[in-house]
Amino acid sequence: MSTADYSSQIPQIKKYKSEKKRMNLNFTPNINLKNEFPYDKYLDCTDELDLMGLRMDIDSLSVLNGIIRKEAHKIIAEAITVKLEKIKRHKYITFQPDELILLIQLAEKYKYFAEFDKVNAPFFSAVSGYWLSYVAKKMKLFYQDNNALKYNFKFKYIVALCYSHKYNIDIGSTPYEKVITNTVEKNWTYLFGRIYHLTSIWFKILGLIILFTIIYGSLCIIKVHYPSNKKIK
Amino acid sequence: MRKMFLLSLVIILLMAFTPLQNPQISYDKGLVEISTAIWKNDKYIMVNLSRQGERIKAKYFAARDYNGNSVFKRYKEWQKGKGVILVTSGTYMNENYQPVGLTIDNGLVVNNELSDEFDGLVIVYATGGVVVSNIKEGNLSIKCNGENKNFDIRDQFDKDEFVKCAEEVGATVFQTHLLAYKNNLIVYPSENCKLPPCARERRFLAVCKDEEGTLRHVIVHSPTMSTLYDGSSRVLGFLKEYERMKEVVFMINLDTGYQDVFELYDSNGKRRADIKGQKDISIAINLLTYYYE
Numbered sequence: 001m002s003t004a005d006y007s008s009q010i011p012q013i014k015k016y017k018s019e020k021k022r023m024n025l026n027f028t029p030n031i032n033l034k035n036e037f038p039y040d041k042y043l044d045c046t047d048e049l050d051l052m053g054l055r056m057d058i059d060s061l062s063v064l065n066g067i068i069r070k071e072a073h074k075i076i077a078e079a080i081t082v083k084l085e086k087i088k089r090h091k092y093i094t095f096q097p098d099e100l101i102l103l104i105q106l107a108e109k110y111k112y113f114a115e116f117d118k119v120n121a122p123f124f125s126a127v128s129g130y131w132l133s134y135v136a137k138k139m140k141l142f143y144q145d146n147n148a149l150k151y152n153f154k155f156k157y158i159v160a161l162c163y164s165h166k167y168n169i170d171i172g173s174t175p176y177e178k179v180i181t182n183t184v185e186k187n188w189t190y191l192f193g194r195i196y197h198l199t200s201i202w203f204k205i206l207g208l209i210i211l212f213t214i215i216y217g218s219l220c221i222i223k224v225h226y227p228s229n230k231k232i233k
Numbered sequence: 234m235r236k237m238f239l240l241s242l243v244i245i246l247l248m249a250f251t252p253l254q255n256p257q258i259s260y261d262k263g264l265v266e267i268s269t270a271i272w273k274n275d276k277y278i279m280v281n282l283s284r285q286g287e288r289i290k291a292k293y294f295a296a297r298d299y300n301g302n303s304v305f306k307r308y309k310e311w312q313k314g315k316g317v318i319l320v321t322s323g324t325y326m327n328e329n330y331q332p333v334g335l336t337i338d339n340g341l342v343v344n345n346e347l348s349d350e351f352d353g354l355v356i357v358y359a360t361g362g363v364v365v366s367n368i369k370e371g372n373l374s375i376k377c378n379g380e381n382k383n384f385d386i387r388d389q390f391d392k393d394e395f396v397k398c399a400e401e402v403g404a405t406v407f408q409t410h411l412l413a414y415k416n417n418l419i420v421y422p423s424e425n426c427k428l429p430p431c432a433r434e435r436r437f438l439a440v441c442k443d444e445e446g447t448l449r450h451v452i453v454h455s456p457t458m459s460t461l462y463d464g465s466s467r468v469l470g471f472l473k474e475y476e477r478m479k480e481v482v483f484m485i486n487l488d489t490g491y492q493d494v495f496e497l498y499d500s501n502g503k504r505r506a507d508i509k510g511q512k513d514i515s516i517a518i519n520l521l522t523y524y525y526e
Contacts, residue, residue, distance in 0.1 A: 074390060081389075126389040129345065136346050166345040172328030193515060219235070 013105040073123040097154035107131035136167040260525030290361020295338035316525035322492035323519040334408025353411030413484035435464030441478035
């Protein structure tokens with residue numbers, strides 16, 4: 001039995017190619033970097049895929065301006081999250097699954113980078129968390145606008161990706177869908193437990209009557225068509 | 234023969250659903266007070282737990298574990314040999330029976346998504362203590378490696394650090410509606426509710442300081458049908474005026490809707506009917522329990 005392969009339908013994040021000239025991060029001593037950092041100009045010179053470049057920027061910002069690394073993390077993170085979101089916002093107004101998948105892949109890159117760059121791990125984790133949370137919130141809004149999206153393959157894929165990163169998205173199912181899903185997945189004890197604990201006594205009685213009718217009816221049919229002792233004339 | 238077989242099968246199936254065995258270990262009666270009161274024509278049933286000596290502890294089961302064991306199964310295993318005083322359903326879940334809001338269970342992250350809906354963050358320490366913070370105040374305090382640290386978890390950096398700390402100390406964390414905080418009601422009336430009926434029995438967990446300054450964890454059950462706002466308002470008034478609590482540090486909601494689970498035991502481990510949930514404990518998606526150790 002072969003399994004379905006949808007990998008060709010899933011977009012892949014492009015590899016970074018060094019094209020932009022990095023911004024000089026040596027500022028005048030009087031500047032309040034927290035409030036006056038030129039985010040727009042910085043984003044023009046930066047690619048969010050250039051994680052090595054971002055590391056160098058954090059080092060430069062910290063060393064050249066005499067600020068602690070944590071502050072440099074927050075400034076660069078602000079650029080790559082909140083300020084970048086304003087520029088990219090138009091891509092996420094409607095449900096564009098490929099764009100959301102690419103965003104998750106970007107967040108994953110940052111997350112994996114945090115695993116081996118311990119010095120800048122807070123920065124990479126924070127950026128990753130921001131974008132994963134962003135996708136989860138967007139998905140919830142899209143679902144609220146159009147419940148039928150939950151049957152879309154890429155929607156389900158994105159939900160599963162978010163779930164794998166521990167970002168739950170509230171996608172509901174009707175009771176009938178739950179029965180079918182659990183039947184397909186053969187969760188018999190779960191189904192039985194739910195029926196037993198969450199239904200009224202009358203539902204249980206009705207169920208037993210139906211079950212008894214089916215069993216008794218089947219036995220009668222078997223007895224008529226396959227008698228144990230055939231009468232000999 | 235066939236009839237005997239069918240009858241036996243039915244009996245075996247019914248026996249498979251025997252109720253949970255009552256915990257056998259007793260608790261110190263002096264630390265637990267169960268009472269009923271009528272105040273302004275409304276009935277209130279209270280379970281008043283004293284944290285003096287820290288013999289009474291809390292434990293929260295946030296979700297099924299990574300082996301797929303349900304909360305009920307985890308609780309059944311855990312409660313063996315424990316002096317359980319009460320067990321109740323905890324916070325909200327979504328339609329997929331997943332916890333809503335930031336949730337960490339015994340140091341393991343279950344849900345990393347900080348919800349905008351719930352401003353109360355509850356931390357249940359591995360040592361059994363419970364603290365609640367108002368997320369909007371941005372001064373969440375948690376003990377990390379012996380020292381108190383403050384976080385504003387609306388900031389991603391602080392949130393990551395807080396989660397790391399919670400993982401290290403094995404804390405259990407969940408979000409919920411904060412109904413009252415530092416003696417003030419902070420819930421507002423709303424025209425409709427998420428899950429009708431809006432008027433229903435209400436049950437709250439309040440942590441208070443009594444007139445002597447002793448910390449008390451109080452479960453208040455109000456059978457009067459009311460909205461969340463009305464119920465919270467009445468119970469807060471009851472705690473301050475009737476019970477004369479010097480300060481209601483915080484008050485949170487305990488589910489009386491889909492997850493209306495509540496079991497109360499006396500000091501000999503026998504189940505009491507003073508406060509009883511309408512649903513069987515096996516359906517609970519999360520559980521908060523108080524026990525004696």
